[in-house]
Amino acid sequence: MKRLLGIVLLTLAGALAAQAAHDPRLQSALELAQAGRTDSARALVRQLLTTLPPQDPVYAEALFVQGGMLAPDANTAATSLQRVVVEYGTSAWADDALLRLAQLFEAQNDPASAVQSVERLRGDYPDSPLLFRADFVAARAAFDLRDEARGCGFLHDAEAGAGDDVEFKNQVSFYSARCGAPTTTRADSAVGRRGRFAVQVLAGKSAPQIDEMLTRLKAMGYSAHVVRDSTGYLKIRVGPYASRDAAQRILAQLKARVGGQPFVVEEP
Secondary structure, three states: HHHHHHHHHHHHHHHHHHOOOOHHHHHHHHHHHHHHOOHHHHHHHHHHHHHHOOHHHHHHHHHHHHHHHHHOOOOHHHHHHHHHHHOOOOOOOHHHHHHHHHHHHHOOOOOHHHHHHHHHHHHOOOOOOOHHHHHHHHHHHHHHOOOOOHHHHHHHHHHOOOOOOOHHHHHHHOOOOOOOOOOOOOOOOOOOHOOOOOEEEEEOOOOOHHHHHHHHHHOOOOOOOEOOOOOOOOEEEEEEEOOOOHHHHHHHHHHHHHOOOOOOOEEO
């Protein structure tokens, strides 16, 4: 796994060097890393994070470089990238950080988290030019979760957004064979997923309590919604998912990250 992480970060480093960091100090770190002097590159970025005030726009960029390229392990990479998303959500690096997180989770064999990262990218940054690449990551992750309908929907959107990128379209075509008939968009496949499974996290009549949990779940990258029953109870649910197994995997995550007694429900 450590070797795999190294390969992933090396790939991300190449992409990052191609797009170029804006700050010359970070560009120097990139050049050091590309020359094989990773320890020196890490030290330069650490020093920058120590001396810069958190309000400085370069701070978010430095966190992104640290997490997307220089981290020695997956946990360190995820921590830096998540800080960009949570603390610097309006920066130019937030959507890229979500894409890198999705790629990182995929490399760690955590497809559910990869899909969640892409869903958050789509929800928070609908105009991001990275969406079609993120959709491709989400499609592979959905296939790993055996959610074929969802995967084909992501795949369709990835192909639609690829423009004239022939190489990327060829990669998408390789996976399209498993979709059989022409793929549907995510909006279409979402209709097909109605009546599937969700994870109920909380039920109550206190609007502030419901709003607090809903905000918390969305900040963590989950696709959460509220259902009101006939007695007036508000129920927060995460999903939907195309299979009970997929919902069970999210249930295990929610128990660890949110606590309480979440459970899987089948929505009408």
